[in-house]
Amino acid sequence: MNPFDQQKPIEGIKNILVVGSGKGGVGKSTVSVNLAASLKKMGMKVGLLDADIYGPSLPRLLGAVGQKPQIDDKGKIIPIVRQGMKLMSIGFLVEEGKAVVWRGPMLFKAMDQFFRDVDWGELDYLVIDLPPGTGDIALTAAQKVPINGAITVCTPQNLAFVDAKKAIDMFDQINVPHFGVVENMAYFKQTPEAEPVALFPRGEMSAYLETNKIEKLVEIPFHPTVGLSGEAGIPVVESTPDSEEGVAFAELAKKVVERTQ
Ligand SMILES: Nc1ncnc2c1ncn2[C@@H]1O[C@H](COP(=O)(O)OP(=O)(O)OP(=O)(O)O)[C@@H](O)[C@H]1O
Ligand SMILES: [Mg+2]
Numbered sequence: 001m002n003p004f005d006q007q008k009p010i011e012g013i014k015n016i017l018v019v020g021s022g023k024g025g026v027g028k029s030t031v032s033v034n035l036a037a038s039l040k041k042m043g044m045k046v047g048l049l050d051a052d053i054y055g056p057s058l059p060r061l062l063g064a065v066g067q068k069p070q071i072d073d074k075g076k077i078i079p080i081v082r083q084g085m086k087l088m089s090i091g092f093l094v095e096e097g098k099a100v101v102w103r104g105p106m107l108f109k110a111m112d113q114f115f116r117d118v119d120w121g122e123l124d125y126l127v128i129d130l131p132p133g134t135g136d137i138a139l140t141a142a143q144k145v146p147i148n149g150a151i152t153v154c155t156p157q158n159l160a161f162v163d164a165k166k167a168i169d170m171f172d173q174i175n176v177p178h179f180g181v182v183e184n185m186a187y188f189k190q191t192p193e194a195e196p197v198a199l200f201p202r203g204e205m206s207a208y209l210e211t212n213k214i215e216k217l218v219e220i221p222f223h224p225t226v227g228l229s230g231e232a233g234i235p236v237v238e239s240t241p242d243s244e245e246g247v248a249f250a251e252l253a254k255k256v257v258e259r260t261q
Pocket of ligand 1: 023024025026027028029030031052055057130131132184185220221222223224225226227228230245
């Protein structure tokens with residue numbers, strides 16, 4: 001049997017997006033949250049699923065650490081709502097700082113529960129924040145639900161890009177439409193008028209994207225407010241929407257909407 005034959009849409013959810021990268025720490029969770037919040041600001045109904053079973057970040061990024069989702073009378077898990085978005089994370093079910101030691105079948109089961117046992121209601125977009133790497137979770141998600149688009153997050157240097165290429169390749173192999181790459185921490189400006197400073201050496205990303213006809217969707221600058229907003233649980237598109245990073249995230253959301261209409 002083709003494992004992708006198990007794919008079933010989630011009733012009520014129009015589009016499912018995944019945000020991934022081969023590399024850890026490049027900003028997948030930050031991009032997921034700000035993309036989701038930008039879609040919501042465009043009037044969309046949005047849900048966010050933290051599929052990073054081993055390192056869930058979304059509760060912290062949206063100020064929901066320690067929340068416990070309730071179960072309704074039909075036995076469905078009611079997502080936590082933050083910033084007008086429905087949020088589900090393994091982080092709500094285990095204590096922060098405690099390790100989850102799940103493999104294969106349990107992981108499969110957990111993903112199934114996130115998809116089938118959460119009362120997502122009607123959503124225009126469910127944004128899934130993937131863990132680093134090209135492992136089981138992305139594959140499991142793609143086997144269980146039809147994914148409308150994948151976004152790869154990467155920082156400019158080759159050290160990150162060699163791993164991002166593997167993620168791009170994985171999305172191709174599992175037939176998930178790849179929308180393009182978000183170049184995060186692309187540059188830094190001390191003030192809006194200042195010359196941009198490259199924080200990382202530029203590598204082969206641009207040439208590779210051009211050769212393989214992959215779109216660079218947006219460049220997000222490095223800015224301390226992005227980290228601060230994350231710690232405070234408020235996405236930058238809400239706290240500083242007019243900043244260069246806020247505008248870039250809004251641009252990303254616009255492109256995603258164009259691709260999914
Ligand atoms: N554009 C940016 N400017 C400044 N800080 C950023 C930016 N993007 C991400 N960060 C910070 O970098 C750190 C890592 O980001 P994040 O957790 O989103 O990465 P990740 O790829 O999801 O990591 P993991 O692989 O652990 O899941 C966070 O502290 C975040 O606030
Ligand atoms: Mg993350």
